[in-house]
Amino acid sequence: xxxxxxxxxxxxxxxxxxxxxxxxxxxxxxxxxxxxxxxxxxxxxxxxxxxxxxxxxxxxxxxxxxxxxxxxxxxxxxxxxxxxxxxxxxxxxxxxxxxxxxxxxxxxxxxxx
Amino acid sequence: xxxxxxxxxxxxxxxxxxxxxxxxxxxxxxxxxxxxxxxxxxxxxxxxxxxxxxxxxxxxxxxxxxxxxxxxxxxxxxxxxxxxxxxxxxxxxxxxxxxxxxxxxxxxxxxxxx
Numbered sequence: 001x002x003x004x005x006x007x008x009x010x011x012x013x014x015x016x017x018x019x020x021x022x023x024x025x026x027x028x029x030x031x032x033x034x035x036x037x038x039x040x041x042x043x044x045x046x047x048x049x050x051x052x053x054x055x056x057x058x059x060x061x062x063x064x065x066x067x068x069x070x071x072x073x074x075x076x077x078x079x080x081x082x083x084x085x086x087x088x089x090x091x092x093x094x095x096x097x098x099x100x101x102x103x104x105x106x107x108x109x110x111x112x113x
Numbered sequence: 114x115x116x117x118x119x120x121x122x123x124x125x126x127x128x129x130x131x132x133x134x135x136x137x138x139x140x141x142x143x144x145x146x147x148x149x150x151x152x153x154x155x156x157x158x159x160x161x162x163x164x165x166x167x168x169x170x171x172x173x174x175x176x177x178x179x180x181x182x183x184x185x186x187x188x189x190x191x192x193x194x195x196x197x198x199x200x201x202x203x204x205x206x207x208x209x210x211x212x213x214x215x216x217x218x219x220x221x222x223x224x225x226x227x
Binding site (some may be wrong): 002035043048090101103106107109 | 148150155156157158160161163204208213214215216217218219220
């Protein structure tokens with residue numbers, strides 16, 4: 001168990017809908033990262049938050065948004081869903097212990113039908 | 114922009130043998146971090162090993178070791194005494210600095226033959 005919690009584990013929805021994915025980082029970790037894993041694109045970095053503020057943005061579509069709340073949990077909102085948004089979405093948090101470690105949640109499998 | 118390349122989409126190795134997975138990366142930074150992550154069928158991303166670029170000594174974690182060639186920008190993973198549980202997708206990854214995003218390669222699927 002990595003200590004990073006993602007809910008739900010599976011999500012099935014229809015095109016045009018909106019969903020929210022939730023992530024709780026490890027206790028004490030300030031950074032949260034969101035990644036999208038699809039068969040053809042591999043692991044793509046979407047966005048990073050650090051202590052409530054957006055730190056870095058990757059290949060995140062305008063239909064997608066995220067935020068990190070004061071209790072450090074994060075939500076990834078996906079709207080106007082398309083078939084191509086079907087993927088495994090990972091959240092990760094990091095800790096510095098004299099070296100760098102990134103811990104991943106178990107992911108949310110999104111299926112858009 | 115930084116990139117990570119894994120040139121071997123799939124590999125197979127006999128149980129108990131040794132296998133090496135290749136990874137090259139491109140960066141203009143002098144200080145950075147490199148990782149190998151394992152993704153078994155459970156889909157969980159598991160950190161296998163990490164290397165700080167400023168360290169000359171190659172990292173080792175039990176049966177897993179790396180060959181870090183900074184000048185060549187190469188970071189290969191060696192798995193010794195391969196076990197059935199090592200079967201997974203392996204991702205090489207790069208990180209520029211602390212609290213920076215991690216960039217992943219496309220992955221190498223490793224099969225272990227009994």
